[in-house]
Amino acid sequence: MGRFWAIFFVLTAVIIFVVSWISPSQNWWFPGDGLAHSTLGSKIDDLFYLILVIVAVTFVGTNAALGYALWRGATIKQDEKVWFSHGSHSLEVIWTIVPSAILLFIALYQLDVWAAYRIKGFVKNRDGSPKQIVAVAEVTARQFEWRIRYPARGKVLKPTPQPDDLYSVNELHVPTGDLVSITLRTDDIQHAFFVPELRVKQDAVPGKLIPVWFDVTDTREYEMLCAELCGWGHYKMKAKLVAHSTEDFDAWKDQVSAEQFDDGFRKPAE
Amino acid sequence: MSTLNPTLEHAGHAEHGDHGHSQSFFFTYIWSTDHKMIGKQFLVTTLLMMMVGGGLALGVRWQLARPWERMPIFGDIVFAGDGGQISPDAYTMLFTMHATVMIFLVIIPVLAGAFGNFLIPLQIGADDMAFPTLNALSYWFMWPAIFFFGASFFMHGGGPAAGWTGYPLLSLLSEAAPGSRNAQTFWLMGLTFVGVSSMMGSVNYMTTIINMRAPGMTLFRMPLTIWSMFITAILQAFALPVLTAAGFMMVADRLLGTCFFVPAGIVVNNAPPTVGGGQTLLWQHLFWFYSHPAVYIMLLPAMGMVSDMLACMCRKPIFGYKPMVYSMAAIAGLGFIVWGHHMFLSGMNPALGMTFMVSTIMIALPSAIKTFNWIGTIWGGRVQFNTVMLNCTAFVSMFIIGGLSGIFMAAVPVDIYIHDTYFIVAHFHYVIFGATLFGVFGAVQFWFPKMFGRMMNETVGKIHFVLTFIGFNCTFYPMHMLGIAGMPRRYADPYHFPYLEHLLPMNQFMTAAAFLMGFAQFLLLGNFFLSIFFGPKCGRNPWGANGLEWTAPSPPGHGNFDIPPIVYHGPYEYGSPVAGDKDHLMQTDYVPLAQRVALQDH
Numbered sequence: 003m004g005r006f007w008a009i010f011f012v013l014t015a016v017i018i019f020v021v022s023w024i025s026p027s028q029n030w031w032f033p034g035d036g037l038a039h040s041t042l043g044s045k046i047d048d049l050f051y052l053i054l055v056i057v058a059v060t061f062v063g064t065n066a067a068l069g070y071a072l073w074r075g076a077t078i079k080q081d082e083k084v085w086f087s088h089g090s091h092s093l094e095v096i097w098t099i100v101p102s103a104i105l106l107f108i109a110l111y112q113l114d115v116w117a118a119y120r121i122k123g124f125v126k127n128r129d130g131s132p133k134q135i136v137a138v139a140e141v142t143a144r145q146f147e148w149r150i151r152y153p154a155r156g157k158v159l160k161p162t163p164q165p166d167d168l169y170s171v172n173e174l175h176v177p178t179g180d181l182v183s184i185t186l187r188t189d190d191i192q193h194a195f196f197v198p199e200l201r202v203k204q205d206a207v208p209g210k211l212i213p214v215w216f217d218v219t220d221t222r223e224y225e226m227l228c229a230e231l232c233g234w235g236h237y238k239m240k241a242k243l244v245a246h247s248t249e250d251f252d253a254w255k256d257q258v259s260a261e262q263f264d265d266g267f268r269k270p271a272e
Numbered sequence: 273m274s275t276l277n278p279t280l281e282h283a284g285h286a287e288h289g290d291h292g293h294s295q296s297f298f299f300t301y302i303w304s305t306d307h308k309m310i311g312k313q314f315l316v317t318t319l320l321m322m323m324v325g326g327g328l329a330l331g332v333r334w335q336l337a338r339p340w341e342r343m344p345i346f347g348d349i350v351f352a353g354d355g356g357q358i359s360p361d362a363y364t365m366l367f368t369m370h371a372t373v374m375i376f377l378v379i380i381p382v383l384a385g386a387f388g389n390f391l392i393p394l395q396i397g398a399d400d401m402a403f404p405t406l407n408a409l410s411y412w413f414m415w416p417a418i419f420f421f422g423a424s425f426f427m428h429g430g431g432p433a434a435g436w437t438g439y440p441l442l443s444l445l446s447e448a449a450p451g452s453r454n455a456q457t458f459w460l461m462g463l464t465f466v467g468v469s470s471m472m473g474s475v476n477y478m479t480t481i482i483n484m485r486a487p488g489m490t491l492f493r494m495p496l497t498i499w500s501m502f503i504t505a506i507l508q509a510f511a512l513p514v515l516t517a518a519g520f521m522m523v524a525d526r527l528l529g530t531c532f533f534v535p536a537g538i539v540v541n542n543a544p545p546t547v548g549g550g551q552t553l554l555w556q557h558l559f560w561f562y563s564h565p566a567v568y569i570m571l572l573p574a575m576g577m578v579s580d581m582l583a584c585m586c587r588k589p590i591f592g593y594k595p596m597v598y599s600m601a602a603i604a605g606l607g608f609i610v611w612g613h614h615m616f617l618s619g620m621n622p623a624l625g626m627t628f629m630v631s632t633i634m635i636a637l638p639s640a641i642k643t644f645n646w647i648g649t650i651w652g653g654r655v656q657f658n659t660v661m662l663n664c665t666a667f668v669s670m671f672i673i674g675g676l677s678g679i680f681m682a683a684v685p686v687d688i689y690i691h692d693t694y695f696i697v698a699h700f701h702y703v704i705f706g707a708t709l710f711g712v713f714g715a716v717q718f719w720f721p722k723m724f725g726r727m728m729n730e731t732v733g734k735i736h737f738v739l740t741f742i743g744f745n746c747t748f749y750p751m752h753m754l755g756i757a758g759m760p761r762r763y764a765d766p767y768h769f770p771y772l773e774h775l776l777p778m779n780q781f782m783t784a785a786a787f788l789m790g791f792a793q794f795l796l797l798g799n800f801f802l803s804i805f806f807g808p809k810c811g812r813n814p815w816g817a818n819g820l821e822w823t824a825p826s827p828p829g830h831g832n833f834d835i836p837p838i839v840y841h842g843p844y845e846y847g848s849p850v851a852g853d854k855d856h857l858m859q860t861d862y863v864p865l866a867q868r869v870a871l872q873d874h
């Protein structure tokens with residue numbers, strides 16, 4: 003019976019490993035085509051896969067050890083002496099140093115990505131110069147929608163609303179290519195800005211203006227949601243992020259501005 | 273089962289039953305100041321609360337599998353107003369109260385309250401806790417907590433709906449959620465009473481462990497259970513006042529018009545703008561300053577108990593006793609400086625984020641050391657595959673998964689994506705349920721004979737284990753995938769978003785597994801309550817374990833020990849060469865000085 007249980011636990015580990023392995027092929031993996039559509043996003047994915055490999059190796063190793071120990075424990079004869087040991091100093095040193103080296107490596111290795119996500123000077127061009135960040139919009143979360151304010155075409159985003167600002171609700175339009183930033187705020191309670199396919203997430207905290215920057219690599223629509231519990235309608239704070247090419251973005255602004263400032267009276271037909 | 277120590281056995285039978293006659297039913301079973309009775313009271317209460325919390329969880333799972341569908345049977349009773357379906361409002365209340373009940377009324381009290389109370393005096397050789405009346409109060413203060421949490425559910429407008437973390441302003445401004453009217457005040461009162469109860473336990477445990485150890489019971493001869501309870505008590509003593517203070521600040525904000533957590537100019541639901549220059553983030557800092565250590569309060573005692581049980585079931589000393597102690601201390605120490613990892617995305621200073629990240633990653637180290645030591649303990653042992661061992665093995669193997677998933681989140685850039693998705697839900701369920709609760713199931717079965725003088729049924733125990741284990745893994749493992757697929761937590765209807773639609777079948781599978789697991793718990797309850805009356809009687813030491821508690825009668829009478837114990841060596845002398853023809857040494861077995869070199873502490 004003991005052997006059965008040893009197999010039981012090993013089998014659990016094997017099933018878990020296999021399920022994780024086939025998950026991407028079953029579409030139980032990153033949303034959409036599985037790729038991050040932003041530069042920083044793909045770095046996050048790389049980091050994720052690196053950790054996945056480390057973790058998978060550790061998982062297999064520890065479970066093999068556990069399974070083997072159980073199997074041996076099940077097959078030992080009743081009159082056989084157990085391995086009487088209070089521990090081993092050298093083993094203890096090994097399994098302190100090896101994991102701490104690995105963990106320290108992970109800790110240091112990821113610092114750059116975090117810095118690029120939160121500290122402006124760390125976002126670099128290919129030649130190493132700090133990258134220009136274009137402020138495209140102010141995004142205001144409220145129960146249960148997103149209100150977005152853009153500067154007029156050719157203007158820069160001001161902290162306070164301007165007469166010629168453009169507005170949209172539940173649709174954030176951004177140009178692709180450039181590193182764009184939004185100013186995130188909330189009118190009421192805490193929400194979180196989340197665009198899964200860009201791997202961008204940031205809480206919107208009452209009383210704070212938080213800049214979030216990212217680039218979008220493909221002109222497409224992306225789903226945008228709220229990731230912080232904000233009441234009964236939390237699940238339906240649904241919006242989309244529309245990425246345009248730069249020309250299309252300008253054209254879109256012209257169009258919105260035409261619609262927004264149209265007073266409803268038209269010139270009589272001539 | 274027969275005992276390995278027949279002489280003591282007979283002494284026990286004579287003793288047995290002499291106590292208790294002098295006391296009325298009320299003083300024996302209700303207002304008892306005996307640590308063993310208080311431990312049992314905690315155990316029964318928390319097991320019942322586990323069923324309540326589980327029921328709420330099944331409500332949550334129902335919605336995720338069959339969103340907006342009429343719920344059979346329960347729907348018409350509980351959700352009649354919404355046509356028998358769970359409204360999004362009710363959904364937020366369900367998961368809020370599920371987490372609240374499970375964390376504050378099940379996991380924390382079952383570990384420190386039930387097992388801490390029952391085991392501490394017995395394992396250190398004391399006759400009771402240092403402050404028995406305080407101890408009784410610590411149990412009875414659970415009831416106001418249960419009352420307040422329970423009543424909050426029935427408030428006008430609905431129950432608390434701000435998550436178990438109760439982040440303001442959702443939890444603070446009554447316009448933000450219907451449940452944020454009186455319900456949230458009641459919830460905070462419940463939290464305060466739970467805190468008071470834990471605090472009473474905490475001072476009691478610290479005093480008892482420091483002052484009341486039997487002669488010879490040096491700190492490094494204490495079983496790891498005692499070490500874990502000791503460290504947990506210290507954690508509670510330092511962390512809890514912060515939560516209690518935060519709770520009172522929130523109550524003041526709600527009732528007295530202070531503005532600790534309210535920034536100016538907030539407009540919720542067209543109510544007039546708020547005044548005041550508070551900070552909502554202050555709550556998050558205070559809350560996690562308690563609740564991060566609290567996750568270890570939810571785990572360390574189980575780690576200690578599992579160590580004791582593993583050594584016994586493998587008939588081997590624990591591998592690396594001192595490293596186990598040091599790593600628990602390290603977890604506790606580091607536990608106080610990592611709370612910010614719950615707030616990586618709250619817009620705090622990025623440099624602060626880095627320190628929190630590095631400290632969080634390093635906290636994985638002591639956890640890893642412990643895991644290796646448990647495997648080392650099993651290695652080369654003569655393993656007894658009974659229910660206790662199975663649950664303990666599940667503890668280790670589930671803790672491996674929970675610990676490893678923590679590394680993804682500790683890497684902040686990955687946490688940007690993972691935070692507030694189902695990946696988090698998977699992680700903490702693997703740790704709190706997968707590890708802790710399996711440890712508790714093992715502990716129930718292991719110490720039951722000491723508590724009631726009878727054994728629990730092995731076959732039922734094994735069936736319960738297998739069903740729970742399979743149900744658990746099928747319910748929670750796929751949550752990692754949901755998280756990677758970007759499914760946020762606390763969504764009443766994730767399928768509202770096209771990119772999550774294809775996850776419905778997976779959620780239905782998980783819900784089915786959750787129901788299986790839920791029903792399996794009736795086996796545990798049945799086994800527990802029936803065995804109290806009908807289980808086969810057992811002697812003092814049915815497992816051949818060597819802690820002090822096994823030298824006392826089963827169940828021990830008032831004052832615990834018939835002969836005050838004297839301790840000669842550490843707690844894990846299984847298979848010791850100095851034991852002669854016996855297979856283990858009790859801690860009270862005298863070993864001549866010349867032979868002590870082979871023992872844990874020389």
Ligand code: HEM
Pocket residue numbers: 437567568570571613614632633635636639674675678679681682687690691692696699700703704
């Ligand atoms: C040892 C026992 C552990 C317990 C009981 C535990 C429990 C928890 C709980 C309950 C949460 C979620 C709280 C919430 O937001 O509702 C959580 C989150 C977290 N845990 Fe653990 N955990 C443990 C181990 C670890 C380890 C070893 C690591 C890292 C190596 C880790 C890293 C994290 C991180 C970074 C989060 C926050 C993730 C986020 O919300 O974005 N945990 N843990």
Ligand SMILES: [Cu+2]
Pocket residue numbers: 193194228229230231232233235236237239
């Ligand atoms: Cu939300």
Ligand SMILES: [Cu+2]
Pocket residue numbers: 563564567610611613614
């Ligand atoms: Cu934490």
